[in-house]
Amino acid sequence: MPEHIFKLDSSKRFVDQEKLGHNRWHPEIPPVATVKPGDSFRVDCREWFDGAIKNDDSAQDILEAPLLTVHTLSGPFRVEGAKPGxxxxxxxxxxxxxxxxxxxLAGQGWGYTGIFSRNNGGGFLxxxxxxxxxxxxxxAGQTATSRHIPGVSFxxxxxxxxxxxxxxxxxxxKWNAREAALIATDPERVPxxxxxxxxxxxxxxxxDRGEWARVGSEAARTAPPRENGGNQDIKNFTKGxxxxxxxxxxxANLSVGDLHFSQGDGEITFCGAIEMGGFIDLRVDIIPGGMETYGVHENAIxxxxxxxPNYSHWLAFSGTSVTLDGEQRYLDSHLSYQxxxxxxxxxxxxxxxxPEQAYLLLGAAPIEGRLSGVVDIPNSCSTVYLPxxxxxxxxxxSAGGPTQIDPGIGAPVAANR
Known part of the structure; x- marks a missing residue:
C-alpha cells in the first residue's frame, strides 16, 4: 500500500482531525505534507458535508444541508520542485x-444522492x-442499490x-472579480x-487562526470548477x-475530496452523485514548463x-433548445440537455x-450525456443515454406497454421548505 500521508479518524469531525484540511481555495493555505515527483501516497477523504447527511428516510437533512461549510478537502500536498508554469x-x-x-458515515457501506431545495443550492432542474x-x-462490492429507488442496481x-x-x-x-460581476447582474437571484x-x-x-478572517474574506468557494481543476465532477476520473x-x-499544493461511488454525466441534481467518504491513492510527477509546451494555460486535461461498467445496451433520449413554454432559443445546449x-x-x-425517483436515478446511475448537434440552427441537440x-x-x-413496478417507499420529501 502507498504511504498513508493523510489519515482521518471516522469518529471525529473534519475540524477535530489531527491534520486539518480546508474548504476554500487560497494560495496562503499551507501544505499539510510534502511529496516528491514519483511518489505514491494514500489520502483519506471525508464526505463533502462531514457527516451532516444521515442514513434514514427523511430529506430534512438535505433541506437544511450546510452549504457554507463545503467541501471538506484533504490537503494541500506540496510537490517538491513544482513551479508555476x-x-x-x-x-x-x-x-x-x-x-x-x-x-x-456515508462511505461506510452506504452513500446518498440529494435533490437540493431551490432555496438552498437548487440543481439543474x-x-x-x-x-x-x-x-x-x-x-455491495462495486454495486449500488437503493430502498428509495427499487428495481435498479448498477x-x-x-x-x-x-x-x-x-x-x-x-x-x-480574477476569479473573485469575474464572479462578483456576474452576481451584480442579478444579486437577488435564487439560487x-x-x-x-x-x-x-x-x-x-x-x-494561523489570526489570519482566518482576512484570508477567508478573499478565499474562493469550492463549488465551481475553475482553471485549477476543482469541482469538475467528471465521472471518468476513476482508477487508472x-x-x-x-x-x-x-x-502546486494539490488538494482532493468529494468522493463519489457513482454519478451520471452532469451530476444533474447538484448532489447528483452517490456521495461518500473514503480513500484515494495517488502518484505525482512534474512536466517542467508544461503549461507553455502543451498550451495548457488553464483547465486540466x-x-x-x-x-x-461494461454496459452495452442503451435507451437514448434527446432534447432541443426549446423551452417547456414553447419559446425557441438559439443553439442553447444547456437547455437542450435539460x-x-x-x-x-x-x-x-x-x-x-x-418524477423525483427518476431524477435521482439519472444523477446517480452511470448515464452518458452527449452534445449531439451544435450547428443546426436554431436548435442544438443533446442526448441522454440510459443503460x-x-x-x-x-x-x-414494446407493444405490451410499460411494466408497472412497486415504487416502494419512494424518495421522501422534506417535512417543510
Missing amino acids: DLLIVDILDVGPIPQEEGP TEQFPDAYKAVWDF TGIIHPGLMGTAPSAELLG PLALPPEAEHAILGGL SRVFYPVFVDG FMPGNVE RACLHAIDYLTKFGYS VEIFDFEVRP
Whole structure:
C-alpha cells in the first residue's frame, strides 16, 4: 500500500482531525505534507458535508444541508520542485469507500444522492423540482442499490468529484472579480448566480487562526470548477486516470475530496452523485514548463480511467433548445440537455417511478450525456443515454406497454421548505 500521508479518524469531525484540511481555495493555505515527483501516497477523504447527511428516510437533512461549510478537502500536498508554469501529473492508482462494512458515515457501506431545495443550492432542474429529496444507496462490492429507488442496481464508477491545485494570488483575484460581476447582474437571484467569498465558515488548514478572517474574506468557494481543476465532477476520473493540472504556485499544493461511488454525466441534481467518504491513492510527477509546451494555460486535461461498467445496451433520449413554454432559443445546449433529462424522467414515470425517483436515478446511475448537434440552427441537440441493463425489468418500449413496478417507499420529501 502507498504511504498513508493523510489519515482521518471516522469518529471525529473534519475540524477535530489531527491534520486539518480546508474548504476554500487560497494560495496562503499551507501544505499539510510534502511529496516528491514519483511518489505514491494514500489520502483519506471525508464526505463533502462531514457527516451532516444521515442514513434514514427523511430529506430534512438535505433541506437544511450546510452549504457554507463545503467541501471538506484533504490537503494541500506540496510537490517538491513544482513551479508555476509546470504541469502536475496526477495518477489515480486506486479509490474506494471507507474500508469498513457498516457505520454512521456515508462511505461506510452506504452513500446518498440529494435533490437540493431551490432555496438552498437548487440543481439543474430546480424550476421543475424545487423541493428537497434524498435517496440512500447501499454498497455491495462495486454495486449500488437503493430502498428509495427499487428495481435498479448498477456498477459504480468510483471517482473524486474534486481535485485541483492552489490558485496564485493573481488568479484568485480574477476569479473573485469575474464572479462578483456576474452576481451584480442579478444579486437577488435564487439560487444565486455565483458564490462569493464567505469567511465565517471557512476552514483554512494550518494557516494561523489570526489570519482566518482576512484570508477567508478573499478565499474562493469550492463549488465551481475553475482553471485549477476543482469541482469538475467528471465521472471518468476513476482508477487508472492520469490528470495534468496547471501549476500556479510553488509546490502546486494539490488538494482532493468529494468522493463519489457513482454519478451520471452532469451530476444533474447538484448532489447528483452517490456521495461518500473514503480513500484515494495517488502518484505525482512534474512536466517542467508544461503549461507553455502543451498550451495548457488553464483547465486540466486528462486521460480517462480504465475501470468502467461494461454496459452495452442503451435507451437514448434527446432534447432541443426549446423551452417547456414553447419559446425557441438559439443553439442553447444547456437547455437542450435539460429537455433530454426531462424527457427521460417523463418516460420513467410511465413504469411507476415518481418524477423525483427518476431524477435521482439519472444523477446517480452511470448515464452518458452527449452534445449531439451544435450547428443546426436554431436548435442544438443533446442526448441522454440510459443503460437498460441496470433495471431488473424490461424498460425498452414494446407493444405490451410499460411494466408497472412497486415504487416502494419512494424518495421522501422534506417535512417543510
